[in-house]
Amino acid sequence: MSTNRNAQIRKSVADRAKGCCEYCRSPDKFSLDSFEVEHTLPKSRGGADSLENLAWSCGGCNRHKGTKVEGRDPVTGELIPLYNPRTQNWSDHFKWSDNFTVVIGITATGRATVNELKLNREGVVNLRRILYEFAEHPPMESVS
Numbered sequence: 001m002s003t004n005r006n007a008q009i010r011k012s013v014a015d016r017a018k019g020c021c022e023y024c025r026s027p028d029k030f031s032l033d034s035f036e037v038e039h040t041l042p043k044s045r046g047g048a049d050s051l052e053n054l055a056w057s058c059g060g061c062n063r064h065k066g067t068k069v070e071g072r073d074p075v076t077g078e079l080i081p082l083y084n085p086r087t088q089n090w091s092d093h094f095k096w097s098d099n100f101t102v103v104i105g106i107t108a109t110g111r112a113t114v115n116e117l118k119l120n121r122e123g124v125v126n127l128r129r130i131l132y133e134f135a136e137h138p139p140m141e142s143v144s
Helices: 003-016 059-065 108-117 122-133
Strands: 036-039 054-057 070-072 079-081 094-096 103-105
Touching: 003 036, 003 054, 036 059, 054 059, 059 108, 070 108, 079 108, 094 108, 103 108
Parallel strands: none
Antiparallel strands: 036 054, 070 079, 094 103
8 A cells, every 4th residue: 555545544544533542532632652543353353454444543552452353341251342433332332430531331342342452541541631621631522
């Protein structure tokens, strides 16, 4: 794929995500590291490079997800499909804690995703706390 085509795809994926990680909802404009185009169904598992299979992800979420497509629900212990931002709505599976710093899984998929992707990593929670003080968090589309 050409560099220009890669840049176009990257911009399309970022724009669709409104500049936030589609998993932990961290904004890319406050990240020290570049965000990544992530395959919701990994290429190693037959996933395509099409926009329908790509998500905008912070490096932490992408590294924790890796090639996973399922994880253990910490409540039931069952193996559950992870959240897929292309086919599911964030607010159907997650909500914010009262102070908007912690992502809470409200379904088996949400709980497994919080657990596997470590959506409440210390640095992310601290960033949310600071951004909330400056009215930069949470992203409005993630508040129900």
